[in-house]
Amino acid sequence: MRYFAVIAFCWLTAFGSHAQPLNIKKNQGGLFSLGVRSTSSFFGDVNSFGFGGQMRLQFADRLNTEWFADFTRGNIQHRANRTDYHIGWSVMYYLTKKLAPAVKPYILAGHCFDRTVIVDNSNKSHQIVKNSSAIQAGAGVHFNLTERLDITLIAQYMFHLGKDVHAHIHDDGELDLSMHKGTGIEGHLLLNVGINYKIADLWYGGKKKERK
């Protein structure tokens, strides 16, 4: 009940802020937004699907940053499952200076920390865990529905640095989980579709004080 009250309060607060125009200082620096997204991973060992969230803090008209966390799960031929956790950030460079055109494309690059867990479905204690780091780069586009609200599509390639984990199913049906040590690079394509809401210009309050 307490969680419901907190969520309802956040919802109504965000909703209430819509009634006010999006006040910004001189440029778009300071714009703070929150959102959720669905994530799909392809071309890795396992195709997986997940849920995530992000916040964005913009520093200049063309420069934004995105801080995200994703949780994805995939299936390895119904014999094992793979869970990935990503937490990281990206720098986004917009190809236009406009605040909220209908279509706002950008390129991005960033870094993230990740944790991978592969578990044997027939024996939960038979599992392998990897903590590593990754870099990602790609492109995205905001579809601005209003000045505050946008739908964002992102395609980015993520390179995982360090150890690599795999599940092998042998011809006799035996499942083998293995970790390859070294400085290997494991990559996969991430496709995200998300919704994002601009809460406020965090620098705007300072401007008001200056004026007084």
Add this chain to the structure above:
Amino acid sequence: MVRWKEKRKKIIGCVLFCMLSFASFGQKETYINPGLLSASATLSPAIMLNRKEVNYYISGFFEGKITKHFSIRGDGYYLLGNAPTKFLKNKISAFIGFQYGYPFGNLELYTGLAPGFTYMQSNVNTANKEFNPSVQLNAGVRYYVWKYFHFTANFLYTHAQMHNLDRVNGMADELVFSVGLGFNFQALKKYRNPESN
């Protein structure tokens, strides 16, 4: 013959009266405006797409209109008791996403997308309980009959999958159908008296 003619006149009269009152009602007051909060709870049958099974849920949504067309919407589903022969034993889903509506007076056609989470337990292995990411695509129609009520019909596709079942396909995608009465409330004062707009 005379009685039938009289009866027909009465029926036509009633239909015309209903249509006129309905139309004039629709012209005067439009409730679909920014700031409209809507919510509903109902019983929803669901067809599993990977199995020949039907499940029943208690479903509900809460929605707030950002503009006349766009809204943020949260959905929740709770699986009602299932037979032990069925794949799912327990399932609870929660989604939050966006929705786009095409209003025609107080009638609205809409579609939306929402990512979310699903908690699942299968009768295949009741010891296994999973928490998985999921997503829903929905489409539906709503008619706002008064400033506090609307009728709603919603079609929904949800994707969810269990990953920990050994040698069992854990796909649990469903088509969910719901019809019911919803409640709505205009949160913004300037839209509370639609006649004045």
